[in-house]
Amino acid sequence: MIHKHTLLRSSALFGLAITAAVTSIPSMSHAALNELVVTAQRRAQGIQSVPMAVTSFDAATIERRALKNVSTLDRVIPNIVMNNNTGQNNASKMFLRGIGDDESWFVADPPVGVYVDDVYYARQAGSMLDLFSVERIEFLRGPQGTLYGRNTTGGALKVITKKPNTDDAEAEGDVTIGSYNRIDVRGSANIPVSDNTALQIAALSRNMDGYTRNLTTGKKVNAQDVTGLRASLLHEFNDDLDILITADVIKDRSDPGYATWLANDGLSPSAPFYGDYFVTSESPGFNPRNEIDMYGVSATLTYDGWDIGTVKSVTTYRSFDQQLQLDGIGFEYLLDQDHEQWQASQEFQLTGTAMDDRLNYSAGLYYFHEDNEGVATQAFGLLAQTLATNPQAHESLETDSFAIYASGTYDVTDALAITLGGRYTYEEKKWQNNVLLPGGVQDVWCVNPTQTALAAADDFQGTCTPADLLAGMIDFENASADNPDWSDFTPRLVVDYKFNDDFMVYGSVAKGWKSGSFAGRVTHRRVNLFQASVDPEDSLSYEAGFKSEFADNRVRLNANAFLVEYSDLQIGVTDPSIGGFTRLTGGDSKVKGLEVEFQAAVTDNFEIFGNVGLQDAEWEEFKGPLSTCAGFTSAEDYKSLDIKQTPEWSYRIGADYTVQTANNGSWSFGGDWTEKDTFYNNVCNTPEIGSYDYKSLNAQVAYESADERWRLTLSGTNLTDEDVFAGGFSFGEFAPARPAYMYPPRMISLNFRYRM
Numbered sequence: 063m064i065h066k067h068t069l070l071r072s073s074a075l076f077g078l079a080i081t082a083a084v085t086s087i088p089s090m091s092h093a094a095l096n097e098l099v100v101t102a103q104r105r106a107q108g109i110q111s112v113p114m115a116v117t118s119f120d121a122a123t124i125e126r127r128a129l130k131n132v133s134t135l136d137r138v139i140p141n142i143v144m145n146n147n148t149g150q151n152n153a154s155k156m157f158l159r160g161i162g163d164d165e166s167w168f169v170a171d172p173p174v175g176v177y178v179d180d181v182y183y184a185r186q187a188g189s190m191l192d193l194f195s196v197e198r199i200e201f202l203r204g205p206q207g208t209l210y211g212r213n214t215t216g217g218a219l220k221v222i223t224k225k226p227n228t229d230d231a232e233a234e235g236d237v238t239i240g241s242y243n244r245i246d247v248r249g250s251a252n253i254p255v256s257d258n259t260a261l262q263i264a265a266l267s268r269n270m271d272g273y274t275r276n277l278t279t280g281k282k283v284n285a286q287d288v289t290g291l292r293a294s295l296l297h298e299f300n301d302d303l304d305i306l307i308t309a310d311v312i313k314d315r316s317d318p319g320y321a322t323w324l325a326n327d328g329l330s331p332s333a334p335f336y337g338d339y340f341v342t343s344e345s346p347g348f349n350p351r352n353e354i355d356m357y358g359v360s361a362t363l364t365y366d367g368w369d370i371g372t373v374k375s376v377t378t379y380r381s382f383d384q385q386l387q388l389d390g391i392g393f394e395y396l397l398d399q400d401h402e403q404w405q406a407s408q409e410f411q412l413t414g415t416a417m418d419d420r421l422n423y424s425a426g427l428y429y430f431h432e433d434n435e436g437v438a439t440q441a442f443g444l445l446a447q448t449l450a451t452n453p454q455a456h457e458s459l460e461t462d463s464f465a466i467y468a469s470g471t472y473d474v475t476d477a478l479a480i481t482l483g484g485r486y487t488y489e490e491k492k493w494q495n496n497v498l499l500p501g502g503v504q505d506v507w508c509v510n511p512t513q514t515a516l517a518a519a520d521d522f523q524g525t526c527t528p529a530d531l532l533a534g535m536i537d538f539e540n541a542s543a544d545n546p547d548w549s550d551f552t553p554r555l556v557v558d559y560k561f562n563d564d565f566m567v568y569g570s571v572a573k574g575w576k577s578g579s580f581a582g583r584v585t586h587r588r589v590n591l592f593q594a595s596v597d598p599e600d601s602l603s604y605e606a607g608f609k610s611e612f613a614d615n616r617v618r619l620n621a622n623a624f625l626v627e628y629s630d631l632q633i634g635v636t637d638p639s640i641g642g643f644t645r646l647t648g649g650d651s652k653v654k655g656l657e658v659e660f661q662a663a664v665t666d667n668f669e670i671f672g673n674v675g676l677q678d679a680e681w682e683e684f685k686g687p688l689s690t691c692a693g694f695t696s697a698e699d700y701k702s703l704d705i706k707q708t709p710e711w712s713y714r715i716g717a718d719y720t721v722q723t724a725n726n727g728s729w730s731f732g733g734d735w736t737e738k739d740t741f742y743n744n745v746c747n748t749p750e751i752g753s754y755d756y757k758s759l760n761a762q763v764a765y766e767s768a769d770e771r772w773r774l775t776l777s778g779t780n781l782t783d784e785d786v787f788a789g790g791f792s793f794g795e796f797a798p799a800r801p802a803y804m805y806p807p808r809m810i811s812l813n814f815r816y817r818m
Contacts, residue, residue: 094615113558113568137736140657140675157707160653160679165634168434169582173216195264205574208483215574215601226260226296240811302367318352321801332750356382371414399438425468438583481556490547497540505540542593574601649685672715679705691746709739726768733761751790783808
């Protein structure tokens with residue numbers, strides 16, 4: 063294992079070597095890096111002027127580096143672990159700077175928010191987005207809330223799609239063929255309808271056979287089948303007022319994620335039970351599936367006719383219906399859940415300048431409502447053969463969130479600026495869980511309410527006898543409900559100083575917050591009897607960094623150090639005493655680290671890039687039950703555990719080389735190598751399902767015509783065909799099997815794109 067201080071010294075020396083190599087080349091202004099404009103602070107700025115840790119890619123870079131969907135960001139963002147959530151190909155799981163969530167059920171809110179054109183995606187399901195017809199992406203690290211609709215403790219991913227324009231008719235399409243009979247077809251068009259109206263349409267179809275062999279059926283699983291359509295209509299009433307209406311629909315009929323059944327051998331990582339990590343099995347007669355239908359519509363009204371600034375109204379509605387049947391461990395654990403969700407939000411934004419343009423400000427009012435209903439059934443061991451006879455958790459959750467936020471940046475001098483922001487949030491949740499037996503019969507138990515042990519000896523299913531009632535027993539309808547509300551104020555302070563146009567330093571402190579959550583899918587009567595909401599989660603983030611360009615703008619080097627203190631960190635765990643998943647307040651943790659990103663135009667046709675991430679995460683205080691992990695008996699034992707999904711170091715190095723041909727076309731060659739330190743996939747650090755030796759080699763070679771109308775690209779991902787666990791879970795001795803979900807194997811694809 064590489065020690066983090068060694069890696070830090072190596073990365074610093076590497077950066078100096080790059081700088082020396084580039085600065086030794088004679089000045090060539092045409093080799094300068096492109097200036098990327100972002101809206102991370104609600105106004106258009108060059109990314110080097112934004113005093114926060116933000117990584118952004120424009121459309122050209124997304125295409126050149128084959129960033130096909132959100133999961134590919136796993137290898138390009140420092141200090142992140144991002145992949146599909148447990149058993150779902152359409153749900154994203156993001157862990158950033160020691161915080162994240164692998165609970166896709168609606169009982170928990172993700173600490174890293176996903177926004178598409180200012181529209182917040184509340185659920186992980188459906189957020190594994192394809193990056194097609196996208197203008198750019200921006201990934202903001204650290205707490206957000208003073209600039210965006212929903213509060214988050216970890217960060218925010220912003221996807222900005224291409225907008226209609228009334229100037230020119232444009233169209234493009236591409237076809238991809240590849241490994242495992244992959245066939246992707248995508249197309250988009252911009253259609254000016256009149257001098258003041260335009261329509262943008264984008265559609266995709268993504269299909270691929272599975273890469274894992276299912277011994278039970280003899281078929282390949284982990285297949286993909288996705289279709290989607292997005293349409294945007296822009297109408298400009300006059301020079302000051304316009305409206306943008308966007309609607310989208312996604313239909314996903316991909317397989318659920320099939321786990322690899324591991325041998326319970328105590329190795330790190332454990333060997334595959336069937337001798338190959340891409341061979342699995344399932345319970346006979348069970349029909350795993352993961353179907354999701356998602357819809358959305360939004361209306362953005364922008365008015366720019368007032369002296370106070372630009373006023374924007376964003377009105378949104380989204381919904382989805384998901385049916386998930388998951389064979390989690392093959393013969394030992396089954397999950398069947400049906401989830402319906404809809405959300406609506408209204409946001410008013412005001413951005414502008416004052417004091418002779420020395421003050422840039424933004425403010426907003428935000429209202430968000432979400433409604434969830436779901437039915438979940440779990441089964442273990444021999445019970446997995448009779449899933450239909452098991453009790454069902456009928457759950458619902460309504461959320462109402464109100465917020466007011468504001469942020470202002472004041473230029474004290476031409477070099478010194480101070481940003482001050484704040485947000486007040488009030489949130490109310492109505493949660494209910496009612497356990498029914500097959501046929502819709504209420505699950506009733508005669509219980510002693512004074513006993514807290516889950517395995518209370520005198521509990522029995524059914525109603526109490528008169529003697530039981532006299533003895534203090536009660537008839538408990540297996541159900542629970544809660545209606546908590548919370549509020550919080552989250553401030554942010556930033557000071558930045560520009561020594562010149564090419565070098566800026568900054569320091570910031572920001573608080574993040576998200577409301578409480580609940581334990582989901584619960585069918586055990588004792589858990590429901592004492593069910594209570596999990597406390598809200600806080601984060602306090604300190605960050606200091608610099609952004610620099612030098613060598614005639616041919617080298618860009620950005621770095622930041624951070625310290626994040628999390629209070630009442632919410633965690634999802636498996637409960638070995640009853641089986642199934644639960645949720646609790648894990649406690650307080652602290653993460654400190656360093657992030658470095660660099661990019662250098664060595665010549666006008668040769669570019670190198672990369673990043674380094676270091677993080678040291680530890681529990682400060684563990685507040686969860688001491689029975690959470692087998693063999694741990696004290697809070698001190700838990701404090702010795704690593705925070706899950708948080709590797710101590712990671713790095714990426716890559717290069718792009720372009721050469722012109724005699725007919726003015728161009729060949730381009732690119733590749734990148736990413737590596738991460740060991741990280742664990744559950745709170746208890748079960749060694750068998752840890753992720754070890756994460757390595758990813760990706761490469762592309764492309765030819766583009768002289769008029770840039772068509773491009774042919776040959777790409778490869780995971781070219782060294784590494785076997786690495788992307789996730790996994792363990793129920794301890796309750797279910798001895800260890801399931802693990804794999805990063806995809808090596809894949810090759812050929813893409814042809816044409817623009818008109």
